[in-house]
Amino acid sequence: MKPNIIFALMAACGLMFSACSNSKKDTKQTENMDAKYEELATYADFTLKANLSQLSDNQKKMIPLMIDAAKIMDELFWRQAYGDKETLLGEIKDPVLKQYAEINYGPWDRLNGNEPFLEGVGPKPKGAKFYPLDMTKSEFDAFVAEDKLSLYTIINRNDQGLLESIPYSKFYEAELQKTAELLRQAAELAESESFKTYLSLRADALLSNEYFESDMAWMSMRDNKMDLVIGPIENYEDKLYGAKAAFEAYVLIKDMEWSKKLEKYASFLPELQKGLPADEKYKQDEIGTDSDLGAYDIVYYAGDCNAGSKTIAINLPNDEKVQQQKGTRRVQLKNAMQAKFEKIMAPISEVLIDPSQRQHVTFDAFFANTMFHEVAHGLGIKNTITGKGTVRDALKEHSSALEEGKADILGLYMVQQLHQKGEVAGDMKDYYTTFLAGIFRSVRFGAASAHGVANMIRFNFFKNNGAFERNADTGLYKVNYEKMEEAMNALSRKILQVQGDGSYEEATEMIQNLGIVDDELQADLEKLGDAGIPTDIVFQQGVKTLGL
Numbered sequence: 001m002k003p004n005i006i007f008a009l010m011a012a013c014g015l016m017f018s019a020c021s022n023s024k025k026d027t028k029q030t031e032n033m034d035a036k037y038e039e040l041a042t043y044a045d046f047t048l049k050a051n052l053s054q055l056s057d058n059q060k061k062m063i064p065l066m067i068d069a070a071k072i073m074d075e076l077f078w079r080q081a082y083g084d085k086e087t088l089l090g091e092i093k094d095p096v097l098k099q100y101a102e103i104n105y106g107p108w109d110r111l112n113g114n115e116p117f118l119e120g121v122g123p124k125p126k127g128a129k130f131y132p133l134d135m136t137k138s139e140f141d142a143f144v145a146e147d148k149l150s151l152y153t154i155i156n157r158n159d160q161g162l163l164e165s166i167p168y169s170k171f172y173e174a175e176l177q178k179t180a181e182l183l184r185q186a187a188e189l190a191e192s193e194s195f196k197t198y199l200s201l202r203a204d205a206l207l208s209n210e211y212f213e214s215d216m217a218w219m220s221m222r223d224n225k226m227d228l229v230i231g232p233i234e235n236y237e238d239k240l241y242g243a244k245a246a247f248e249a250y251v252l253i254k255d256m257e258w259s260k261k262l263e264k265y266a267s268f269l270p271e272l273q274k275g276l277p278a279d280e281k282y283k284q285d286e287i288g289t290d291s292d293l294g295a296y297d298i299v300y301y302a303g304d305c306n307a308g309s310k311t312i313a314i315n316l317p318n319d320e321k322v323q324q325q326k327g328t329r330r331v332q333l334k335n336a337m338q339a340k341f342e343k344i345m346a347p348i349s350e351v352l353i354d355p356s357q358r359q360h361v362t363f364d365a366f367f368a369n370t371m372f373h374e375v376a377h378g379l380g381i382k383n384t385i386t387g388k389g390t391v392r393d394a395l396k397e398h399s400s401a402l403e404e405g406k407a408d409i410l411g412l413y414m415v416q417q418l419h420q421k422g423e424v425a426g427d428m429k430d431y432y433t434t435f436l437a438g439i440f441r442s443v444r445f446g447a448a449s450a451h452g453v454a455n456m457i458r459f460n461f462f463k464n465n466g467a468f469e470r471n472a473d474t475g476l477y478k479v480n481y482e483k484m485e486e487a488m489n490a491l492s493r494k495i496l497q498v499q500g501d502g503s504y505e506e507a508t509e510m511i512q513n514l515g516i517v518d519d520e521l522q523a524d525l526e527k528l529g530d531a532g533i534p535t536d537i538v539f540q541q542g543v544k545t546l547g548l
Contacts, residue, residue: 040100040109040117041109041111041112041444041535041536042529042532042533042534042535043103043534043535043536043537043538044339044343044344044534044536044537044538045537045538045540046336046339046343046537046538046539046540047539047540047541047545048298048299048300048301048335048336048539048540048541048545049297049299049335049545049546050253050297050298050299050335050546051253051297052253052546052547052548054225054253054256055225055226055253056191058189058190058191059189059190059191059225059226060548061189062186062189062190062226063226063251063299063543063546063548064543064548065182065183065185065186065189066182066183066186066226066228066230066249066251066300067251067299067300067542067543068182069179069182069183069186069228069230069249070228070230070249070250070251070300070301070302070303071302072175072176072178072179072182073179073230073231073247073248073249073302073303074247074249074302074303074306075175076172076175076247076303077105077237077246077247077248077302077303077304077307078105078106079129079172080128080129080130080237080244080246080247081105081106081128081129081237081246081304081307082105082106082107082128082129083129085105088101088106088107089101089102092118097117097118100117101118103307103308103538104117104307104308105306105307106124107121108121108124110307110308110309110445110449111308111309111444111445111449111452111535111536125240126238126239126240126397127238127239127240127241127244128237128238128239128244130154130155130237130238130240130243130244131155131240132155132156132157132163135155135163137240139163140155140163140241143155143163145163145164145165147165147167148163148165149241149243149393150165150167150243151232151235151243151244151245151318152167152168152169152209152211152232152245153165153166153167153168153209153244154166154168154171154244156171167209168209168232169206169207169208169209173207176206176207177207179203179206179230180203180204180206180207181203183199183200183202183203183206183228183230184199184200184203186199186228187199187200187203192221192223192224192225192226194217194220194221194222194223194224195221195223195224195226195227197217197220198214198217198218198220198221199228201213201214201217202214202217202218202228202230202231205231206231211231211317211319212319212321212322215316215317215319215322216322216325216326218316218317218329219292219317219322219326219327219328219329220326221292222292224254225253225254225256226251226252226253226254227250227251227252227253227254227296227331228249228250228251228252229248229249229250229252229314229316229331230248230249230250231245231247231248231249232245232246232247233245233246233247233248233304233316233318234246234248234304234305234318234400235318235392235399235400236304236400236449236450237304238397239397240397241396241397242392242395242396242397242398242399242400246303246304247303247304248301248302248303248304248305248306249300249301249302249303249305250298250300250301250302250305250311250314250331250333251298251299251300252296252297252298252299252331252333253296253297253298253299254294254295254296255294255295255296255297255334258294258295258332258334259293259294259295259296261295262293262294262295262332262371263292263293264423265293265372265375265418265423266292266293266327266375268414268418268423269287269327269375269378269379270286270287272379272413272414272417273285273287273379273380275417276379276380276410276413276492276496277413277489277490277492277493278380278492278493278496278497278500279493279497281385281500282380282381282385282496282497282499282500283379283380283381283496284381284385285324285380285381285382285383286324287327287378287379292327292329292330293329293330293332293371293375294329294330294331294332295332295334296331296332296333296334297333297334297335298333298335298336299541299546300541300542301539301541306539308445308449308536309442309445309449309451309452309535309536310336310340310536310537310538310539311333311336312332312333312336312337312340312370313330313331313332313333313337313370313371313373313374314330314331314333314374315328315329315330315331315373315374315375315377315378315407316328316329316331317329320382320383320390323378323382324382327378328374328377328378330371330374330375331374332367332370332371332374334367336537337366337367337370338363339537340441340536340537341363341366343534343537344441344533344534344535344536344537345361345366345434345437345438345441346361347528347531347533348437348440348441348528348533349361349437350531351527351528351531351533352437352440352475352476352477352524352527352528353433353436353437353476353477353478354471354474354476354477354478355476356478357429357433357478357479360427360429360430360432360433360434361430361433361434361437362426362430362434364426364430365426365430365431365433365434365435366434366438368415368424368431369411369412369415369431369434369435369438370411371411372411372412372414372415373407373408373411374407374411375411375414376406376407376408376409376410376411376413376414377403377406377407379406379410379414380406380410380496380499380500381496381499381500384499384500384501384502385500385501386500386501386502388502389502391403391499391500391502394502394503394504395498395499395502395503395504395507396504398504398507398508398511399507400450401450401453401454401457401507401511401515402454402495402498402499402507402510403450403499404450404451404453404454405453405454405457405458405491405495406492406495406496406499408454408455408458409458409488409491409492409495410492412431412432412435412488413488413489413492415428415431416428416431416485416488419431428481429479429481432479432481432484432485433479435484436462436468436477436479436484439455439458439459439462440524440525440528442454442455443455443456443459443517443521443525444525444528444535445535445536453511453515456514456515456516456517457510457511457514457515458491459521460513460514460515460516460518461487461490461491461494461514462484462487462491465483465486465487465490466480466483466487467479467480467483467484467486467487467488468480468484470520475523475524475527494510498510
């Protein structure tokens with residue numbers, strides 16, 4: 001059994017120990033080790049493969065180049081999230097804890113509120129390695145630099161001990177030069193002209209710190225059978241200001257047949273925007289209809305998207321200017337999504353969902369809810385109506401949690417609206433019940449994750465509004481379908497209002513009051529661990545795994 005399959009099973013079986021002994025001393029040591037391992041989240045092993053038969057020889061040659069570029073993003077994310085990877089891993093003698101540190105990109109458990117799981121390790125810095133560890137918020141606020149809140153700058157101290165802002169392109173210059181060269185080599189092999197253009201422009205962007213043109217080029221791709229999402233992208237890792245982007249990469253193979261089925265939904269976005277359950281002033285943004293919905297098999301994760309809980313769908317670019325001009329691309333990672341449904345979602349329903357509703361937890365509903373979550377990122381409002389700038393700037397470190405909460409709830413709203421139009425098939429009960437089961441899955445990601453906080457808020461809001469009932473005797477949950485719709489609309493209104501007003505105070509209040517796991521829910525979540533249901537998945541991936 002490999003040390004990265006399911007940690008909880010290893011702890012129970014004692015497989016992490018090199019030898020057994022009957023001495024009292026060793027028995028006591030084993031008990032202490034067992035207690036330590038029981039606190040770790042569990043990860044189910046999954047091999048990332050895809051059908052490569054549709055690809056030409058040149059396209060197959062591109063994959064190792066893109067994976068090598070992705071590996072550099074992995075190294076850079078380690079530096080952003082923790083620092084010196086090799087020193088940390090070299091100091092960990094226990095093979096299981098070493099593997100756990102690799103999964104978490106550091107000594108803090110991402111699915112347990114970033115609690116340290118190694119002895120002698122203090123709290124994780126909120127600003128990770130984006131800022132000096134000794135920097136105070138008041139010092140940063142007083143620091144004058146035009147690009148200090150740029151997604152693509154590191155805040156450092158100069159020789160005089162004063163703050164300075166350094167572009168990623170300079171701070172990580174050597175690594176980004178190597179990455180750019182790999183992307184240019186891949187571009188030479190690309191058979192899609194739009195993909196060739198994107199790879200070339202992305203290489204330029206890594207060296208110039210200007211990503212707009214490459215984002216626009218990525219939005220224009222339609223005929224590519226392969227894709228590469230790479231660079232500094234999401235700002236989840238910066239929990240101090242939510243201002244800095246972390247490096248990551250996805251190497252993707254497009255499922256042309258599934259993608260064709262999804263194309264039609266982008267045309268409904270303007271209509272759905274107008275019908276949002278909110279005051280008119282909170283839905284005044286124009287929504288681009290050039291958005292692309294696609295289904296992909298992922299063959300390599302690296303960096304931010306691979307840390308702790310694994311991403312199963314993405315909605316990019318994050319640049320509001322690109323979104324307003326071109327919309328976004330919504331990428332569904334079909335093979336990873338299927339793995340999470342089979343290994344996590346379906347088993348959760350067997351433990352926590354009332355038997356009368358378990359048949360309504362389906363993969364098709366899970367796929368649709370996840371897909372429309374990504375689509376819903378494009379709805380709502382990007383700039384506050386109160387003169388506080390963008391929603392992201394106004395809500396600071398709370399912006400990611402509120403945005404993920406908005407996407408979840410408006411995604412369900414979109415399903416409901418399109419179902420009424422006959423554009424989404426199936427029973428609406430499937431989508432509502434699967435949505436509830438999905439909350440139990442994602443709330444296990446904990447308070448360190450924007451997705452986890454968003455799910456806690458939604459769970460408690462739904463609970464307070466009677467959207468589901470919990471049987472006190474059995475501990476099983478049952479959806480109240482009528483009240484679920486009412487709660488969905490009410491929470492949509494609230495989040496859109498907080499975002500549109502740019503109310504940092506209200507966002508803080510929502511997270512403090514609703515973004516919590518109470519004792520009852522915690523006890524129910526512990527049932528999932530007791531049943532051996534993994535919290536997330538960890539990948540076997542790479543060129544050899546693909547048979548290349």
